[in-house]
Amino acid sequence: MPDSLSFPSVSVQAPVVRLNGLRMDFHTGDGVEQVIKDVTLRIDPGEIVGLVGESGCGKSVTAKLLLGILPMPPAVVKAGSIEMFGRDLAGLPSGEREALKKFVAYVPQDPSAVLNPSFTIATQMIDMIVWYESDRKLATYFRKRHTRTVVSRARDHAAHLLEKVYIADPEQVLRRYPVQLSGGMRQRVLLAMALSGSPQLMIADEPTTALDVTVQKRTIDLLKDLVEREGLAGLYITHDLGVAREICARTYVMYAGTTVENGPTGPLLDAPLHPYTRGLVEAIPSLEGGLPRTIPGQVPDYLAPPRGCRFAPRCPEAFERCRETPERVEQAPGRQVACWLYGKEAA
Template sequence: MIEVEDLKVYYYSRRGVVKAVDGVSFDVKEGESLGIAGESGCGKSTTAMALMRLIEPPGKIVGGKIQIDEFDALSMPDNKFRKEVRWKRISMVFQGAMNSLTPVYTVFDHFVETLKAHDMFTTKEEAREKAIKLLKMVGLKEEILERYPHELSGGQKQRVVIALALLLDPKYVIADEPTTALDVVVQAQIINALKDLQEKVGMSLILITHDLGVLSELSDKILVMYAGKAVEYGPLEKVLGNPLHPYTQLLLQATPKISGGELKWIPGSPPDLANPPKGCRFRPRCPKAFDKCKEEPKMKEVEHNHWVACHLY
């Protein structure tokens, strides 16, 4: 499994230290799917980049532990991690497929370059055979291989990026906002493609999105983040069926429902992570805040496997 304990990722800027991820813990078992939810800027993508060890200066992983199967990811030399873990054990569908593909490479070139980068390239014939197989798995035809990114629709690009993430048969795949900027019909197709892949390949999925509808379709567990902190964590049916943290409750109330009903919104804005509020970071926006919220809450197990960081419990 993947085990993340007390992960901290800080960015060092002229205006101070930005605590983008500040003490996040979770685990993902083989074949399981974890959804990470929260507003933009809460640290979802930074957490994913830390798992891939792709944090670049001025960012730095300053604390915590990332265990990927038998590998202690943060103590490994960069070259060893790239050769043995990245893309072979854990891969990533990066946010914004439009920008993830090199415009002067054909789709097939992308497959070849990925294999070469990880010393897995043998012959073009073998690479082509594997590429065709993966494209078919995500619902694309062989002819796509000879096209350039600008010749593909948004949905086709997203499927190509998913196929590339599966190229070296990883056990764990991170999908960062895989349905962003796609229309509703294509979103449904991408969700169904990811579902099918989980069943066929048996991969574990870490899904990052602010769309709770997408999370409810694909996730076994949910991690809710706010301002670099984990605020609620547990099985899908508990976190979405019985949300405990006021932030999770407000997120759900701000999500349109087929049955209708009044939509609510969360007043205010997320805090400046270079100078976050003392105590609970959601306190300035929380309708249930009280004096004790000036102290930082710790994650506690309120019911079996259902964790929340809130002084109400």
């Protein structure tokens, strides 16, 4: 990587991520899908930010955009800005945009979809470490991967990374195959692998979904510890509001390609403003018993989304003004909502 792109040259005061009014279309064989209509998102150094919403609302598309793996085309940015590490990606040459990927790590939902059952943990971690040492260049990777001293150093580093995620006997884990490890241990291995490129942003896509409650709690605590100890920023994608409350300092609620509300997680979930956020909170099962309330309807077709507020067809409080796109207004310090029920234009 060129020296000019080493992370220390990036202002520590700048948000790690800032998306402002982002709109993206996908050109498909069936037509143009308006997948991202208006996404605003900020992640500051040292914090974990949540992105919550139903399946199909655009959370994974947003994650792929930040990871630099969203194919363009068919995806096309139509409006808004994307800033990462204090740099506007629209103004960067493609080589510099590619180099920024080094600073972003990804922790997927299912370890079995990532870890190859045919290779030991050592082999897979060494591959990852050497890949990053090679600045993600294939020819350099193949040369280094067959150099004994490089491989030996990478194995030592792999053991060190496993120690960082509190694995007591890293050498034993390195010798094992994924199938020989528990689900929680495989998730720890993925966290260790995510650290192999010395990232500054870690994106976790529902990494605790397949874990039991006890292991889930340990994984959440470990993620929070890693962000604090390693000086990272985190984006935690989930549909579980309880998990968001546990791990996220701030949360953005996403619906049909739009961030409809954001704010500190506790106040946002305790007193939601947007009707969609209220619907999500009311859908959480109660300890008092009884059936949780559901949100009627379904996410709109992105080929022909509704005019104005995309939640209006499902909203119990919709009125005529909702045929227009609502502005994002600040209702309290750090609390923003995109809804015509609020602000100077409220009816």
